[in-house]
Amino acid sequence: MKKRSETKARYFLPVKTIVVIASILSIIVLITSAFKEEDDANAGIAGYKNDNTDSVESVQAFLQVYKVLMSPRCMNCHPAGDQPLQGDDSRIHTMKAQRGKDGKGVYAAKCSNCHQPENTPGLHTPPGNPKWSLPPANMKMVFQGRTARQLALQIMDYNKNGHKNKKQLLEHARDTLVKAAWNMGEGRTPPPLSYDAFVKVWDTWIQKGGYAPK
Amino acid sequence: MITLNINKKNYNVEVDPEMPLLWALRDVIGLVGTKYGCGVAQCGACVVHLNGEAVRSCVTKVKRAQGGKITTIEGLSEKNDHPLQRAWIELDVPQCGYCQSGQLMSAAVLLRENPNPNDEDIDAAMAGNICRCGTYLRIRKAIHLAAEIQRKGK
Numbered sequence: 299m300k301k302r303s304e305t306k307a308r309y310f311l312p313v314k315t316i317v318v319i320a321s322i323l324s325i326i327v328l329i330t331s332a333f334k335e336e337d338d339a340n341a342g343i344a345g346y347k348n349d350n351t352d353s354v355e356s357v358q359a360f361l362q363v364y365k366v367l368m369s370p371r372c373m374n375c376h377p378a379g380d381q382p383l384q385g386d387d388s389r390i391h392t393m394k395a396q397r398g399k400d401g402k403g404v405y406a407a408k409c410s411n412c413h414q415p416e417n418t419p420g421l422h423t424p425p426g427n428p429k430w431s432l433p434p435a436n437m438k439m440v441f442q443g444r445t446a447r448q449l450a451l452q453i454m455d456y457n458k459n460g461h462k463n464k465k466q467l468l469e470h471a472r473d474t475l476v477k478a479a480w481n482m483g484e485g486r487t488p489p490p491l492s493y494d495a496f497v498k499v500w501d502t503w504i505q506k507g508g509y510a511p512k
Numbered sequence: 513m514i515t516l517n518i519n520k521k522n523y524n525v526e527v528d529p530e531m532p533l534l535w536a537l538r539d540v541i542g543l544v545g546t547k548y549g550c551g552v553a554q555c556g557a558c559v560v561h562l563n564g565e566a567v568r569s570c571v572t573k574v575k576r577a578q579g580g581k582i583t584t585i586e587g588l589s590e591k592n593d594h595p596l597q598r599a600w601i602e603l604d605v606p607q608c609g610y611c612q613s614g615q616l617m618s619a620a621v622l623l624r625e626n627p628n629p630n631d632e633d634i635d636a637a638m639a640g641n642i643c644r645c646g647t648y649l650r651i652r653k654a655i656h657l658a659a660e661i662q663r664k665g666k
Contacts, residue, residue: 392554393640394635394639394640395640396636404637405621405622405625405626405636405637406559406566406618406619406621406638407618407636407637407639408565408566410565410567411565411568411640412568412640414571414572414573418552418553418571420552422552422554423552423571424552424553
């Protein structure tokens with residue numbers, strides 16, 4: 299009996315050990331993968347990380363970027379619904395203006411029917427740009443209502459940012475329509491940072507890894 | 513000298529390229545069917561077609577229209593028999609009539625792009641055309657009728 303018992307003990311000991319080790323390993327794997335997921339989500343697409351990656355600096359820069367993106371000059375054309383917004387109070391655009399499939403309006407109410415390639419002089423006149431439009435219906439790129447984290451992750455996501463890679467995102471800050479936010483005609487408050495300051499923090503955010511705030 | 517193609521005819525005009533197209537149409541060329549309402553693209557009385565799109569001629573500069581094809585209310589049809597014009601007459605849509613050129617030109621773009629619009633489509637297309645007489649219900653009815661005339665090819 300004694301001999302049998304010892305045999306049994308010797309047999310069960312490694313199993314328990316294996317179970318404990320496996321459990322510890324599982325926990326480690328889970329924790330690691332959670333961090334990895336967080337890391338991937340923050341870094342967005344491949345190629346954002348480099349030797350200069352700095353999550354603290356990147357996030358600090360994005361918080362400045364966020365102030366600009368949520369200003370009426372940017373957000374009014376990135377609404378949560380399918381109607382553009384207008385004015386410093388971001389009210390719904392008059393005339394029942396609609397996004398349309400391509401973001402350029404519908405029927406007799408297309409953006410460029412009123413919004414010219416340049417600003418129309420005077421108060422309460424339509425601001426202008428050759429590219430005047432909303433994001434298209436199949437990729438709305440909503441800013442309105444997004445937290446800083448949500449918006450950062452959205453912009454870093456190739457499938458949610460208008461299919462822009464790192465290079466194209468950096469170029470986007472130099473786009474004529476983005477730049478137009480700082481020249482939108484009389485009576486419209488420009489974004490809270492200067493254009494040059496915006497480009498600087500935009501570049502820093504992306505070059506330092508494109509991290510999203512917590 | 514600037515050449516403007518209006519209703520399939522070329523007009524040579526001595527105007528500032530920055531001049532609103534509406535000014536050139538009414539004051540220089542003499543096509544006064546297009547109306548001046550607000551001057552800031554808010555009312556729709558001045559709508560004309562530029563390359564088929566319903567632009568507001570009070571804020572569209574002559575330089576943008578140069579080289580394009582402009583259609584005014586005078587050129588919407590050769591015999592005033594566009595389905596919309598026929599429906600407008602049939603239902604006696606206008607009251608004072610001031611906004612109606614713009615209404616017709618906007619509705620024409622709607623019917624070209626959507627031959628069978630529902631009320632929602634009509635609102636989306638026409639909400640930027642203001643009528644101070646409040647003929648909106650007749651306008652909507654007339655657009656439905658015009659769509660029917662157009663579909664039947666009468």
